[in-house]
Amino acid sequence: MPPITRTYVKTALVYLVLALMGGVFVTLRPVAQLVPWIAAFTPLYFHFFMVGWVTQLIMGIAYWMFPRKSKQQPRGSERLAWAAYWLLNLGLVLRLVAEPALTLTPLALWSWLLILSATLQWLGGACFVANTWPRVKEK
């Protein structure tokens, strides 16, 4: 298993644990009505599960197992794969900070951090697709 895949899979496992902990946290909402920002964790819970766990696991395994691009670059560009990893995760972490913070204090800073989070995650997805597309081919 290449180092990038190990990093993707281990990070995905961390997100799985965090997502399920988030799920527990979200269930506290009816008994913790004094904490309005708990509601902001519901979309985070879904996205930590679907992006942090499912999508990231797929990205790591696809990098490892998909058909070779060429003899010179069997797995495509290592730089693009790392870029996808950092962009996606930085975007997710920014969302974890900015989304509940915006519920607490409507500062422009949090709004712009959310936009930055959206942009980084989109770019991460684009890097993954750009690197994977040439490897999806008939034998």
Place this chain on the structure above:
Amino acid sequence: MPRLSVWFVRASLIYLMVGFTLGALLLANKGVFLHPLVWRLLPAHIELLLMGWVVLLALGVAFWILPRWQTKRGNEKPAWAALLLINLGLWCVIAAAWLPGYDDLLWWGRSLEALGVAAFAFHAWPRVKPWVEG
């Protein structure tokens, strides 16, 4: 990778990018209000990423790596039908959120998706077997 898997996986990569684009718009809209219609993208965002990205990728990879008979993958027609039906269904479900007069569209979309995955299961069922045939 067989031709059908290439179709499944490439479609899933396209849906991933379209789904991520809608997701980015939805998230940005939480930060800075863009337009009231942006929230109506939510069903399409969910459909594109759950059915389009995750399910199509899983089926495409399953068609590629499940056990075969020598080099044969059995009856491929139901798997090709699955590709067509799931894609049609997905677009019906997405369109249903934007065409309020066409209430049947959501039903048709979900039915086509269900038929599609049933067709794939019909194809894949006999391939879920030990490597050495007894």
